[in-house]
Amino acid sequence: MRIMTESADLTRAVTVANRAGMHARAAVELAKLARRFDARVVVAMSLHKVEATDVLQLMSLGAQRGEHLSLEASGNEALAALDAIEQLFLRKFDED
Amino acid sequence: MQKLQGIAVSPGIAIGEALVMDSEGFRIPRRFVARDAVDDELARLEKAIVAASGEIAGHRDAIALELGEKYAAIFDAHLLMLQDSRLRSELEEMIRHRHYSPEYSVSRTLRRYASVFQRLESANLAERANDIYDIEKRLLRHLLGHRRENIAHLTSPVLVLAYNLTPSETANLDRQFVLGFVTEIGGPGSHTAIVAEALEIPAVVGTGPFLADVSGGEQVIIDGNKGMVILQPDEETLARYRQEAQEKHTVTVRLESLRDRPAITADGVRVNLFGNIEFPYEVTHCVDRGADGIGLYRTEFLYLGREVDPTEEVHYEAYSQVMQAINGKPVAIRTFDLGADKVPNLPPPADEPNPCLGLRSIRLALRHLPMFRTQLRAILRASVLGDLRVMFPLISTLLELRQAKMVLADVMEDLDEHGIAYNRTMPVGMMVEVPSAVVMIDRFVEEVDFLSIGTNDLTQYTLAVDRSNKDVVGLYNPADPAVLRLISTSIEAADKRSIPINMCGQMSGNPNYTMLLLGLGLRNFSAVPSAVPEIKNICHHVTIAQCREVAGRVMAMENARDISNYLREDLKRYVPEQSGE
Numbered sequence A: 001m002r003i004m005t006e007s008a009d010l011t012r013a014v015t016v017a018n019r020a021g022m023h024a025r026a027a028v029e030l031a032k033l034a035r036r037f038d039a040r041v042v043v044a045m046s047l048h049k050v051e052a053t054d055v056l057q058l059m060s061l062g063a064q065r066g067e068h069l070s071l072e073a074s075g076n077e078a079l080a081a082l083d084a085i086e087q088l089f090l091r092k093f094d095e096d
Numbered sequence B: 001m002q003k004l005q006g007i008a009v010s011p012g013i014a015i016g017e018a019l020v021m022d023s024e025g026f027r028i029p030r031r032f033v034a035r036d037a038v039d040d041e042l043a044r045l046e047k048a049i050v051a052a053s054g055e056i057a058g059h060r061d062a063i064a065l066e067l068g069e070k071y072a073a074i075f076d077a078h079l080l081m082l083q084d085s086r087l088r089s090e091l092e093e094m095i096r097h098r099h100y101s102p103e104y105s106v107s108r109t110l111r112r113y114a115s116v117f118q119r120l121e122s123a124n125l126a127e128r129a130n131d132i133y134d135i136e137k138r139l140l141r142h143l144l145g146h147r148r149e150n151i152a153h154l155t156s157p158v159l160v161l162a163y164n165l166t167p168s169e170t171a172n173l174d175r176q177f178v179l180g181f182v183t184e185i186g187g188p189g190s191h192t193a194i195v196a197e198a199l200e201i202p203a204v205v206g207t208g209p210f211l212a213d214v215s216g217g218e219q220v221i222i223d224g225n226k227g228m229v230i231l232q233p234d235e236e237t238l239a240r241y242r243q244e245a246q247e248k249h250t251v252t253v254r255l256e257s258l259r260d261r262p263a264i265t266a267d268g269v270r271v272n273l274f275g276n277i278e279f280p281y282e283v284t285h286c287v288d289r290g291a292d293g294i295g296l297y298r299t300e301f302l303y304l305g306r307e308v309d310p311t312e313e314v315h316y317e318a319y320s321q322v323m324q325a326i327n328g329k330p331v332a333i334r335t336f337d338l339g340a341d342k343v344p345n346l347p348p349p350a351d352e353p354n355p356c357l358g359l360r361s362i363r364l365a366l367r368h369l370p371m372f373r374t375q376l377r378a379i380l381r382a383s384v385l386g387d388l389r390v391m392f393p394l395i396s397t398l399l400e401l402r403q404a405k406m407v408l409a410d411v412m413e414d415l416d417e418h419g420i421a422y423n424r425t426m427p428v429g430m431m432v433e434v435p436s437a438v439v440m441i442d443r444f445v446e447e448v449d450f451l452s453i454g455t456n457d458l459t460q461y462t463l464a465v466d467r468s469n470k471d472v473v474g475l476y477n478p479a480d481p482a483v484l485r486l487i488s489t490s491i492e493a494a495d496k497r498s499i500p501i502n503m504c505g506q507m508s509g510n511p512n513y514t515m516l517l518l519g520l521g522l523r524n525f526s527a528v529p530s531a532v533p534e535i536k537n538i539c540h541h542v543t544i545a546q547c548r549e550v551a552g553r554v555m556a557m558e559n560a561r562d563i564s565n566y567l568r569e570d571l572k573r574y575v576p577e578q579s580g581e
Helices: A002-007 A024-035 A055-061 A078-090 B035-067 B069-082 B085-096 B102-119 B123-152 B167-172 B191-199 B235-256 B280-288 B312-326 B361-367 B369-385 B398-417 B435-439 B455-463 B481-496 B511-519 B529-541 B544-555 B560-574
Strands: A010-015 A040-045 A048-051 A068-074 B002-005 B007-010 B013-021 B158-162 B178-183 B203-205 B219-223 B228-231 B272-277 B294-297 B331-334 B388-392 B428-432 B450-453 B501-503 B524-527
Touching (some): A010 A078, A040 A078, B013 B235, B035 B069, B178 B191, B203 B219, B272 B280, B272 B529, B294 B312, B312 B331, B369 B398, B398 B428, B481 B544, B511 B529, B544 B560
Parallel strands (some): B158 B178, B178 B203, B294 B331, B428 B450, B450 B501, B501 B524
Antiparallel strands (some): A040 A048
16 A cells, blocks of 8 residues: 555645745744655756755755745655645744 | 965975965875885775765765755765765776875865866856865775874874964974975964974965865975975975075074174174074074064963963963073063963953954953963062063053053062962063054153063054955055154153163064164064074164264155065165075
8 A cells, every 4th residue: 555655746835035045044934844754755956856854955055035846745644744835934944 | 376365474485395284284295106006005905995985974964864955965965975876986096096195085076076066157066165174084994994184193294285284283293304384374473483483494374275285295395585485396496495495504504693792783782692492492592693582572372272272380481481491681571461262261352353453462451360470470489480570462451561560560469478489579571562542652651661672463453454365465555654653752752761672573673674673773683583583683784873873864754565675675785695585
């Protein structure tokens, strides 16, 4: 069963909306959130893909305000993870 | 290959393995591990990560309790960084497949992240580079354990690369194995510069940040002539530098054969060549080069890197070593020339936006008489051991000179009362390094036994240029006509009064200026010991008439660059084998 859900990848587009961009605090929030779900979430910025749980990699993207990212999720809680992460982006990481 | 430009503070070429020290004097270690030790090394890394994580979690909880969750967030970030899966696989790959040591892998990998962050446009992320360094340090501390500060026990030659070197760090380094220094910050007067000069090894300072790009064990070239540092040099560059080092060595050996011949110009005028020293062991460097004595004995090292002020005995011990080693030749000792921030027992200056215009040197001495008297007592006691002379630095007014002389007279009286022997006629002189002293030089020469021109400070104060400031260091040039006029005025005033005048700045050790200075009438030069043979060689090749002609032309010129170019060309013409490059 698990294999089946994992193969059914979900994707979603998000935009970095907070003023400071994907800096350390935002990356930490995102990674912490991603760790709560039984899912693998990948954050892609054009061709550069990193795990949503990896703070250093998220920071290395250097995503500034206005940057379009895409999220790709797989696993049992893929949908829930995407929803929660999308909300975090929409809430501008609770900043601004 | 990567080239860095810094400030050249001690000449020569050094090629060798890097010993990298961070801002805490922390050594970044060697590169490779044995093939069969890979599993052990991986386990060691894992253990260090667990230990570091535990430590961070501890800090996190303590800070959260004390200041609130918000302030603990940074430690959350550190914990998450240590758990970064890509980081972990990168580290494992470096150790397992490339056989790098965990220390090297940690430092190389984390420093790469730090430089990525530094390059990102967001100012916010650039600051995060410091978090990465913090994690690096923590991991290294756990990996290295007790081996951490073992820089005193080197076993092979190294080039020391550091953010900055403190006196206690350089004091701890095993000198036998240090081939050169590079520091990210610092200027020509920095501690690193002085120590490198004393050790006669090449040094470059003020390169700006580069330590993130280098790791212990890598091959590095220091070009102390051009102020350049080359990381990961290619074969062609290496070959070129090896040859240059070899040629330089040949010239040095040949010049040192001049040791037992006095410095006399081609037309028979005797010139005195003295050495500048800081540490007693440097006297040997002077004697080996056939110097006529010590023209500048700096005493600052006695105060640096200690907890309390040096006692009279500490001073006396150092001075008597110098006096014995120099064997009757003259020694001009300079009383301490430091800022208040460097002297152990004094309160740090409260508000000093311009340290070079602040409370330092003789000003500080006159403000803290017990400390000054301690040094003067030791100098006077050592004056019976040979030809010792004393000079006061940074004199800017007549009143200051008189005050300093009064303190000296007072200390003499004190020694008389205790029946302690000293030389009553010990010559007393002053440094000429503040423009106001030159303006009033006709008065000063009435009150001293000799003068010594300090060209470094004189240039800095005349041109209002801080030579440790990278943005304006290009404006610093002792060949500026304004500086040359001050030098010429000082020499004339001393000659008129028939008192000796010496020059002990970097200018007197630079072959490009030798003919000009001889032409201006200077007969006493004091320079780093290694420069003595070169200067002597020039004296042998030129006549005073030629030098006067050079000086006449130079004094008619209007800007420093024309003067520098002219002097360089001229040296090539008169002493072709030694063009000062």
